[in-house]
Amino acid sequence: MEKLRVGFIGAGRMAAAVAQAMLLAGEVQAVNILASAPSDRNLGKFQDFDCKTTHRNLEVLENSTFVFLATKPHIIPSVLREIAPAVTPDHVVISMAAGVTLQTLEELLPAGTKVLRIMPNLPCVVQSGAIILARGTSAGEQDVALLKTLLSPCGLCEEAPESYIDIHTGLSGSGVAYVYMFAEALSEGALKMGMPWAMANKIAAQTLMGAAKMILETGEHPAVLRSSVCTPGGTTIHALHELEKGSLRATVMNAVEAATSRARELGKK
Ligand SMILES: NC(=O)c1ccc[n+]([C@@H]2O[C@H](COP(=O)([O-])OP(=O)(O)OC[C@H]3O[C@@H](n4cnc5c(N)ncnc54)[C@H](OP(=O)(O)O)[C@@H]3O)[C@@H](O)[C@H]2O)c1
Structure with a gap:
């Protein structure tokens, strides 16, 4: 080449x-x-x-x-x-x-x-x-x-x-911003519990990268990987219950839909 x-x-x-x-x-x-x-x-x-x-x-x-x-x-x-x-x-x-x-x-x-x-x-x-x-x-x-x-x-x-x-824009082009927002929220949760922000931010990013790498390398459905982290009565299921109460999944699906629709709208102008 x-x-x-x-x-x-x-x-x-x-x-x-x-x-x-x-x-x-x-x-x-x-x-x-x-x-x-x-x-x-x-x-x-x-x-x-x-x-x-x-x-x-x-x-x-x-x-x-x-x-x-x-x-x-x-x-x-x-x-x-x-x-x-x-x-x-x-x-x-x-x-x-x-x-x-x-x-x-x-x-x-x-x-x-x-x-x-x-x-x-x-x-x-x-x-x-x-x-x-x-x-x-x-x-x-x-x-x-x-x-x-x-x-x-x-x-x-x-x-x-x-x-x-346009779907790729909603999923990935704009999607990086949703992930940054999630990373920020993870870090601030840890900050609230007493970890210095710089350390929390680094660990949050590494957590996102590791989780993403496992999806790509194992080829498993994210739900399978998620359930493998949950022990009965453990910490993760208590936290996931909070995320469900906050409608995390529906909110993220709405975000992808909103950005895709906006990309389609802009494409018609
Ligand atoms: N940034 C993203 O995350 C992203 C993601 C997906 C797609 N895109 C697409 O990528 C494209 C570029 O985005 P960007 O963020 O890289 O934009 P950017 O940083 O603003 O760069 C635009 C470039 O175009 C040059 N330019 C302006 N008028 C020109 C002309 N008549 N002839 C030749 N060059 C001209 C500018 O010149 P000067 O250097 O003189 O200002 C500048 O170098 C956009 O169409 C965007 O939709 C961007």
Whole structure:
């Protein structure tokens, strides 16, 4: 994969996270990554990675085959109009913009352009992200396979129908914030009982990571793992009863539904 050339139009937080993961895994060489943005605000990070940078979006098309669109969603239509004349059948265009559909991408690019959509989440920054990808009508098996290899250092990467992208936003994109709130509540519970906050915060995060790792590594249903922690009349079942009284499960299900519905609503605007 040494000669693969990857471009980023938009060089913000998510573009840098994806580029950094690719570099850490050695999937692409830094000299073969080119990022563009109108200002120097974010390009320094790419320069720190030894990647090339430019203020001209078209230069990215001229120098890369895999082109990630990583601007804010409302900028995407103008970027597509700008780059469309330079897009060739060799390019693979991958948008990470929330709410911008494959149909919009295909309509604004030349007919037959290989287009894919990805939806990453913030932990891609620490190579533990969850990404869903959906392919457009002209993207082939090989394009998907290559993209998956490129993105694998970011974390989990699953192909899915485009309709799952908004659900992924409700589950995982926004989901990280629900987990942070839960982590904060765990730590504050321990603080209330007398443990220093810094220690409680560290242990809460490790508890979340360990529990998540067991779900992934054992493949067990979370309910099975949960019941294995409960001894009759013990501490855990007393605590779980409190969580049930607070409707934890219904509240979290409502949260996923609310964020998914909002993502669908924003996608229609
Ligand atoms: N952050 C997340 O957790 C997350 C999760 C999933 C998906 N996404 C998607 O990822 C995309 C990027 O998000 P982000 O958080 O990385 O945004 P960001 O940090 O604000 O970065 C946006 C980048 O786009 C550049 N830009 C603005 N106008 C441009 C133009 N006309 N041509 C080229 N580049 C232009 C900006 O340039 P300057 O550097 O000059 O300001 C900046 O580098 C969004 O579409 C978002 O929906 C983000």
